[in-house]
Amino acid sequence: MQSRTPAARSGRPRSTAADTAILAATRAALVELGWSKLTLQDVATRAGVAKTTLYRRWAGKNELVVDAVAELFDELRLPDLGSLAADIEGVVLQFAAILARPEAKSGLMAVVAESTRDDALRERIRCSIVERQKRLVLEGRARAQTRGELPAEPDPEQAARTADLIFDVVAGAVVHRTLVSAEPADGEWVRSFTRVLLVGLAGAEQDS
Amino acid sequence: MQSRTPAARSGRPRSTAADTAILAATRAALVELGWSKLTLQDVATRAGVAKTTLYRRWAGKNELVVDAVAELFDELRLPDLGSLAADIEGVVLQFAAILARPEAKSGLMAVVAESTRDDALRERIRCSIVERQKRLVLEGRARAQTRGELPAEPDPEQAARTADLIFDVVAGAVVHRTLVSAEPADGEWVRSFTRVLLVGLAGAEQDS
């Protein structure tokens, strides 16, 4: 019952170099071709592997692109700039910079669209992309509470709800600005947005 | 030079019944099959028309789905519930109800994803879907100003920027909540969101 690392079997191990080459080739293909014209045959040729190698590791185009795009969000860090406002602006600017890249634009929205009819895909996106972003919200709030910028929340359930709300507002606004309005989420926009968000949160907490 | 209604030519006119049947069939196919498995042949069969008739009116799957989804947003109205907060809550709830429908979920995000590499498609989405939503923001602000709930903005450029910001925040948050977090934007969520938004706007306006 050694369920952990079931790759402890014998035989030829899978090439980790192929994995990274395939994911990099997927992002390159997303940049040049976009989601709809991306074919697995093309990705395999770019990565220098056979098409069958792709199907051995991913169920299809959806799962492959999720993993390829997820790596883009690995570089997301919560900066420590001294104040909650500056921290939020910093992380939002990072998020906007990633979303401005063409491989993220064409890939992310497409797999989200597919996930509306594929629960397993939605769960994959949630674990490898969304949850990683959401943790930044929790970290930022914890840091602001130690700084004394935010009061400690007594009700954990209410705290979770507001964290979800903040996350949807922040991520949704940046995505909508970048992809739908098709205008850059630059420093000026981020400053205006952060101000509205912080004032709203501070004011909405006290009443009710 | 009768550029208006160039359909003043002779010959057999296009069947308007076919148009409505095709768009309805597209939405039905979106519900049953989703975006990726939707084929134009299937839509044509459902609508009782030939596939060539589809290609005579739409360039492809993208444009067809944009038009089919755009009709869903025609029912969007700005209610007059007496206060700015209630009006916002009302229109956000309508918006959330449309986004909760499966044909909107699978169709809208997919065409937005495609629009990242197709400027003409993005413009089509902007005109037939986005601009119609954005007008509600402007109407709501104008009504709130006549009520005295919001001050008249002296700088028109600044007013346009804040309107864009509000629109991205509202639409983005609802879309993210519905499609990414996959949780309903119900009355409780809308109330919390509206409170944060209104407090943030009122507070952020006075300073700077």
Place this chain on the structure above:
DNA sequence: GCGTTTTCGATACGACCCGTAGCGTAATGG
């Protein structure tokens, strides 16, 4: 009525991609 013009339905077609199967070879562990 009659010819012109345009649309419509039906069918067929080449091109492309999908996902899988088969096979021989290569690389590990026991």
Place this chain on the structure above:
DNA sequence: CCATTACGCTACGGGTCGTATCGAAAACGC
């Protein structure tokens, strides 16, 4: 050395795409 697994390569049936072609149908001007 042998079992086991991964890999590259090729080939295949099935499906969709977008277009072309044809005859029939429906409107218009005369």
